[in-house]
Amino acid sequence: NNGPLKPNEQVSQKLKDELEKMLNSSGYVSMGRVRSNLPAHAFKSTVVKTVLGSQVTIVSGETGCGKTTQVPQFIMDEEIMQGRGATCNMICTQPRKISAIGVAERVASERCEKIGNTVGYAVRGETKVSSDTKLQFVTTGVLLRRLQSDPTLDGISHVMIDEVHERSVDSDFLLIILREVLKKRKDLKVVLMSATINQALFSNYFNGAPAIEIPGFTHPVEDFYLEDILDMTSYVSHMPMVKNTKNSDETSTSSHLPKGEWAQWQIPYLEKGYKEHTVRTLARYRNQDKIDYELIAGAVKYIVDNETVKIEGGSEPAILIFMPGAMEIKRCVEALQDKLGGQSDHEILPLHANLSPQEQTRVFKAVPAHVRKIVVATNVAETSITIEGVVYVIDSGRVKETRFDAANSMMHLVETWASRASCKQRRGRAGRTRPGKCFKLFTRETDENKMSPQQVPELLRTPLEQLCLTVKSMGEHDVRKFLSRAIDPPSVAALDSAIRSLRQVEAIDLTERGDLTALGKHMANIPADLRISKMLLFGSVFGCLDPILTIASIMSLKSPFTSPMEKRAEARAAREKFNFSKSDWLTDMKAYEGWYEIIKSKGMKASRNFCEENFLSFATLNEVQNLRRQYTDALSEIGFYNKSNHQHFNQNSENVNLLKSILFAGLNPNVAKIKLPDTKYDKVLSGTVEREKEAREIKYYTKADGRVFLHPSSLLFNNNSYNSSFLTYFSRMTTSKTFIRDGTEVPSYGILFFGGQIDVDHMGRGLKVGEDGWIRFRSWARIGVLVNQLKRLLQLELE
Numbered sequence: 001n002n003g004p005l006k007p008n009e010q011v012s013q014k015l016k017d018e019l020e021k022m023l024n025s026s027g028y029v030s031m032g033r034v035r036s037n038l039p040a041h042a043f044k045s046t047v048v049k050t051v052l053g054s055q056v057t058i059v060s061g062e063t064g065c066g067k068t069t070q071v072p073q074f075i076m077d078e079e080i081m082q083g084r085g086a087t088c089n090m091i092c093t094q095p096r097k098i099s100a101i102g103v104a105e106r107v108a109s110e111r112c113e114k115i116g117n118t119v120g121y122a123v124r125g126e127t128k129v130s131s132d133t134k135l136q137f138v139t140t141g142v143l144l145r146r147l148q149s150d151p152t153l154d155g156i157s158h159v160m161i162d163e164v165h166e167r168s169v170d171s172d173f174l175l176i177i178l179r180e181v182l183k184k185r186k187d188l189k190v191v192l193m194s195a196t197i198n199q200a201l202f203s204n205y206f207n208g209a210p211a212i213e214i215p216g217f218t219h220p221v222e223d224f225y226l227e228d229i230l231d232m233t234s235y236v237s238h239m240p241m242v243k244n245t246k247n248s249d250e251t252s253t254s255s256h257l258p259k260g261e262w263a264q265w266q267i268p269y270l271e272k273g274y275k276e277h278t279v280r281t282l283a284r285y286r287n288q289d290k291i292d293y294e295l296i297a298g299a300v301k302y303i304v305d306n307e308t309v310k311i312e313g314g315s316e317p318a319i320l321i322f323m324p325g326a327m328e329i330k331r332c333v334e335a336l337q338d339k340l341g342g343q344s345d346h347e348i349l350p351l352h353a354n355l356s357p358q359e360q361t362r363v364f365k366a367v368p369a370h371v372r373k374i375v376v377a378t379n380v381a382e383t384s385i386t387i388e389g390v391v392y393v394i395d396s397g398r399v400k401e402t403r404f405d406a407a408n409s410m411m412h413l414v415e416t417w418a419s420r421a422s423c424k425q426r427r428g429r430a431g432r433t434r435p436g437k438c439f440k441l442f443t444r445e446t447d448e449n450k451m452s453p454q455q456v457p458e459l460l461r462t463p464l465e466q467l468c469l470t471v472k473s474m475g476e477h478d479v480r481k482f483l484s485r486a487i488d489p490p491s492v493a494a495l496d497s498a499i500r501s502l503r504q505v506e507a508i509d510l511t512e513r514g515d516l517t518a519l520g521k522h523m524a525n526i527p528a529d530l531r532i533s534k535m536l537l538f539g540s541v542f543g544c545l546d547p548i549l550t551i552a553s554i555m556s557l558k559s560p561f562t563s564p565m566e567k568r569a570e571a572r573a574a575r576e577k578f579n580f581s582k583s584d585w586l587t588d589m590k591a592y593e594g595w596y597e598i599i600k601s602k603g604m605k606a607s608r609n610f611c612e613e614n615f616l617s618f619a620t621l622n623e624v625q626n627l628r629r630q631y632t633d634a635l636s637e638i639g640f641y642n643k644s645n646h647q648h649f650n651q652n653s654e655n656v657n658l659l660k661s662i663l664f665a666g667l668n669p670n671v672a673k674i675k676l677p678d679t680k681y682d683k684v685l686s687g688t689v690e691r692e693k694e695a696r697e698i699k700y701y702t703k704a705d706g707r708v709f710l711h712p713s714s715l716l717f718n719n720n721s722y723n724s725s726f727l728t729y730f731s732r733m734t735t736s737k738t739f740i741r742d743g744t745e746v747p748s749y750g751i752l753f754f755g756g757q758i759d760v761d762h763m764g765r766g767l768k769v770g771e772d773g774w775i776r777f778r779s780w781a782r783i784g785v786l787v788n789q790l791k792r793l794l795q796l797e798l799e
């Protein structure tokens, strides 16, 4: 076959030549030495052969063995060397943006290339790929979105799903879709990569697909539970005792020992048996659910002062601390700085998903031999990111998990106990370089009785509205059937409730099949709670985006106002100062705007003072600002915002009644009828004090609960006048009576316009709200028709 090469063959030949040249370059050779020390290296030919011979392959192995960085390269290099470079086009998904970017950069540098050549990445809001890119790392969300417009992944040769063991909704969902795609695309290869958990589960799911397990380098790790940590004082109780200068009657321990709470567990005088008992009791009665920063700092100090092992090359071993979230990491870093002082013999580094890629790479950088690296991380360091030289792990045992809050039907991050499987992964991080130690800030009892063996897959613990909406937007009408193909299918009840919610927010229509509306189509593209995405779209269409962005972000997070137990009244008064237009949300919005003005005009320090004076949380306001940006990006992507046309999207931003109506559009059907005191009966009822008080009270009624009560935390609690008869609320909770929280007065036309088919009876009987009966809009019968026309117009605009 000596004829001229076809174009594809020419490209493949060129790629092969380039690769061969690179393999011999000096930079690559030295990088190659590092790479060939990874356990994955020995499995190169096994991986390549298995992938060639099977449509689906599962690769598992200890964290750090080289799955993520090496396996895609093995496959790509083989494809190029075999002359199939032209058709090689691989996608590898990562659960988080931070790992997609980080891994892509690492792989590019291993190949001595710039990012965006052979290796690239695509995450929401940032893409670095070119026509030369053969391997791109993407977030799972990016691939899911691509599947919507390109359901058979045309031109993709390999899809690799990393960290499948995490069982996120996105990755479980992706697996359902891929199983279908594989039927249509016999040439497509799928590789699943996971930590050493549940390989069999994935293999079964794909008809007994072959699984390769790469053994990691693991050294033994010694465990210390809370009771041991408290008891550790016995290691040092032989140290010289020194007189406490302040109170000479008492002996205090040596200055080696950490001060504060840590030191209070020094019980060197107690007999051994009694001491053990005391320590165990102390441990048991500690509130382990609350992170004790002093204890963590004490444990670090203990390691620094007492552990003398060195790692290869005489370096100080690193300490890795697991915390539930970014906020806790920040506090932990501060506590450590306090405890260890500003010396140059340690470097404390945070690691979590909200860091910029530059900040993230700091944790990989080598430090001088005498410097001890202390990394404070979330569970991203559990399996997705490996830090070299870790010998000590301190595990808070806590994790942030998304949970459903039935009171307001919203998802929230809740701190809870990590699973035993997670803690095992965390512990494993200590044994990579040499035998290590794991300090657990919880008792053995907690481990055995409170921690679950494995985290429940996200698909089974979260509401499915957004997922069902995505399924619909892919053109799958039978959502139930589709999702029944998941590894762990969700319950029928959960699915029914999701479909009901989709109807309620008008993302799907009222037909039996439930077709996607124009609104629903766009909502599917916004990664937010349905009610939030509806508000955002309306905010854009009605030209009041800025305020709605702020409210939507606060609603997704929490109120920026703090309410310290001991200063309730002052905090309340501070919030009252911002009280705006009979709405808790608009008041919070005003506070954010105030803060934003100050940060812009006077800078960080002034804005912190502003927070202090006004009982505002700087951290929350900061998060609101970030989320606002994310929502803005999402809206820009689908053409509902354009930075260069900012004014257009805000021409009605001062129209408070419009804002309130849009708030209601999102929160519908959370609406209460306001009943003002009936002055006519004042005299008649003035028999007893109670009855009089009752008669003068403002009352609230809802359709579902009858009379409800405004929660005292609302700014409207003491309000005594309204301009409208309706109040939209965010959440409701039933204790002795039903309380509604976070109210906003809504103009009647807002109710009529956004009330939806469910509540507005266009036959002219009016609008039904509350047990109070019908609220009649008889004369508005014609308006009902008009409203429908306007709604149709709105749909057109959305289309």
Ligand code: ADP
Pocket: 038, 061, 062, 063, 064, 065, 066, 067, 068, 069, 070, 102, 103, 106, 364, 383, 384, 385, 386, 387, 388
């Ligand atoms: P796995 O996916 O099996 O957990 P990886 O492929 O992520 O393993 O990592 C393999 C090795 O490469 C690890 O030893 C890790 O420390 C190193 N590594 C990965 N990313 C980087 C990076 N950005 N900088 C330096 N080293 C890295």
Ligand code: MG
Pocket: 064, 067, 068, 069, 162, 383, 384, 385
């Ligand atoms: Mg990995």
